[in-house]
Amino acid sequence: MREITAVQIADAVARLCVEANTDAGADITTALERALKIETDGMPRRVLEALLENAKIAKEEHIPICQDTGMAVVFAELGQDIHITGGALDDAINDGVRRGTREGYLRSSVVRDPVRRDNTLDNTPAVVHLSLVPGSGLRLIVAPKGFGSENMSAVKMLKPADGLEGLERFVLETVQTAGGNPCPPVIVGVGAGGTFELAALLSKKALLREVGTENPDPFWDEAEKRLLAAINELGIGPGGFGGKTTALAVHINPYATHIAGLPVAVNIGCHVTRHKETTLPPPDAGKRDGDVTL
Amino acid sequence: MKTLLTPLTRGEIASLQEGTWVSLSGVVYTARDAAHKRLCELLDGGGLLPFPLEGSAIFYAGPCPTPSAKQGSPVIGPVGPTTSGRMDGYAPRLMREAFHVTIGKGPRSQEVAAAIRRYGCAYLSAIGGAAALTARCVEKVEPVAFEDLGTEAVVALTVRDLPLIVMNV
Structure with a gap:
């Protein structure tokens, strides 16, 4: 052995x-650079530039x-x-x-x-x-x-009748409530299904997926893209100071669940996740x- | 960009324009959750605060340890704002004591917003998570109080040109 x-x-x-x-992961810095191309206003651009500069300094000087x-x-x-x-x-x-x-x-x-x-x-x-x-x-x-983002996370036991619409509403509400606290642009990890505790673990694991990759299930991939677009319509923006980039990615991690339930957990990750x-x-x-x- | 040097006057704080960048220099005092609890206990017990509050800046931050024995060693490890909302239960008590500005990230409660207006204070935001960059603005670090709290101790940071945004509360 x-x-x-x-x-x-x-x-x-x-x-x-x-x-x-x-x-910082290359997937994250690539996503931040892409966001910089989308933002036109001074405030979000300046924040994104600061975040990219910050990641560069940290890597070069080997500091957090x-x-x-x-x-x-x-x-x-x-x-x-x-x-x-x-x-x-x-x-x-x-x-x-x-x-x-x-x-x-x-x-x-x-x-x-x-x-x-x-x-x-x-x-x-x-x-x-x-x-x-x-x-x-x-x-x-x-x-x-980090707990700036962890504190903004939430679990909710939805009803089966709430369906995908209810799930998306809960994710959106959670990101909106978080506002500028979790150091946006955020990564949104969603655990759907399982039990109360598994949903939370699934949402944590969803944050580990490489940013920019597709969900292997086309149904969930579509939901991720729709949610990301809706989140970026919230206008929270980089640092919470307004802008088009509130999230860099939404990752949904589904699992089988009970006939009576639809547990959903949302784990928010900051802009470095x-x-x-x-x-x-x-x-x-x-x-x-x-x-x-x- | 408007420049500010601590300690600030009432007039300087009143002239701050919401949504604009300011560049802050001078001493700022770090204090997070645990330090706020102790500061308020001190005040409630009739004691004196361990630093001059009037016109000062309280930075909601807990730095990383300072790397040592490095070429061109920085004076402090990465440091940046923590979520201000967690200090909302304590902040009005301090504002009532003397006017000052607070530096953090994220929204404030209605109670804090009311105290900010009532006592002539202001709320500024640093860029959350840009701690390696922000540490470059720090020129000097001196312990002030509660060293047993580790990263949550109150320290006096002498900063130069710390970029901050005046928040709408």
């Missing part, structure tokens, strides 16, 4: 924490894009034919977050208890989503999530590290 050490996992997580926070370097959300897809040695997976991931936070001069933004609120001072613990998959690799996706991934041990050939391509 193939083996992987806890140290290898911690090393990878530490590196991904820093990379995700300092190197945003001071909110987020709570570390880690997706671990563990091959069922691989064995982890030298420690527990959760501990290895948290060791990685701790080291990445220190080495990358990332902000410690996590409090130990939601009400008593003492800062853990090392940005742990991470939020870990583990899934068991076929194969003998460990895929790690690190998605640091950070995520980087790797697979351990490195595959023998071909695949390279880089932006997530879910």
Whole structure:
């Protein structure tokens, strides 16, 4: 059986924490550049130019894009034919977050208890989503999530009769309510179906999809395009100061659900919506590290 | 672009035009949720604030740690505005104490809007998420209070030409 050490996992997580926070995805910067071509007024243009300049400085100087370097959300897809040695997976991931936070001069933004609120001072613990998959690799996706946008997210249990129209209305309302708070232009992740908690997870995963890619299901692809157009009609604009670009993308992640329900979750991602991934041990050939391509 | 230097006068604040850019220099004091809670507790207990409030600028921000031992090391890590709305419960209490401006991002509550008008304050917005760029405006960082709060401590940032938008509240 193939083996992987806890140290290898911690090393990878530490590196991904820093990379995700300092190197904006090419999909995002491409989308921001495209938005700059669409905007004609001075205000949105100036904000978009500042965001692009900001991403460039962060990459060149290897410093965080945003001071909110987020709570570390880690997706671990563990091959069922691989064995982890030298420690527990959760501990290895948290060791990685701790080291990445220190080495990358990332902000410690996590409090130990939601009400008593003492800062853990090392940005742990991470939020870990583990899934068991076929194969003998460990895929790690690190998605640091800032709370300016996380706070603007929402879950609603719609009725089946609400249908696509109800879903779209809820997404639109959520983005409108968010206004300038989540640092637009935003990425809108939508989870549709499943159960209460799965809808939220689906919406988080929807933020990992590369911006500019189509939904594989033509029905949902059409809904995404319609919603994006409607959101960009809201006029919130870059930074919330008005303009044609309120969202760069809408990603809908559907799943089977119960005959009585239509859960919908909307997870708002800011204009960087950070995520980087790797697979351990490195595959023998071909695949390279880089932006997530879910 | 209109330039401002802290501390500001009542007249300077009153002359700010909504929807326009201003360029702010001088000292701004960072304070987020946890610091606001303590500032208001201090006032309610009859205590003194740890910095001069009148004419000052409160920046709703918590910076990243300052990278050290780097060539051309910056004075501060990336820093930018956090969501102002979370400070809405505390802001009127501070505004009642002395007029000043607040810097953040996003909309304010009606209570804050009323306090801004009543006490001759103003609300300015920085560009959310442009923290690597904004950090370049910071020339000096000095601790002021609540160092135990980590990134939520109150620090005095000396800024030069910080671009801000005067918000309509």
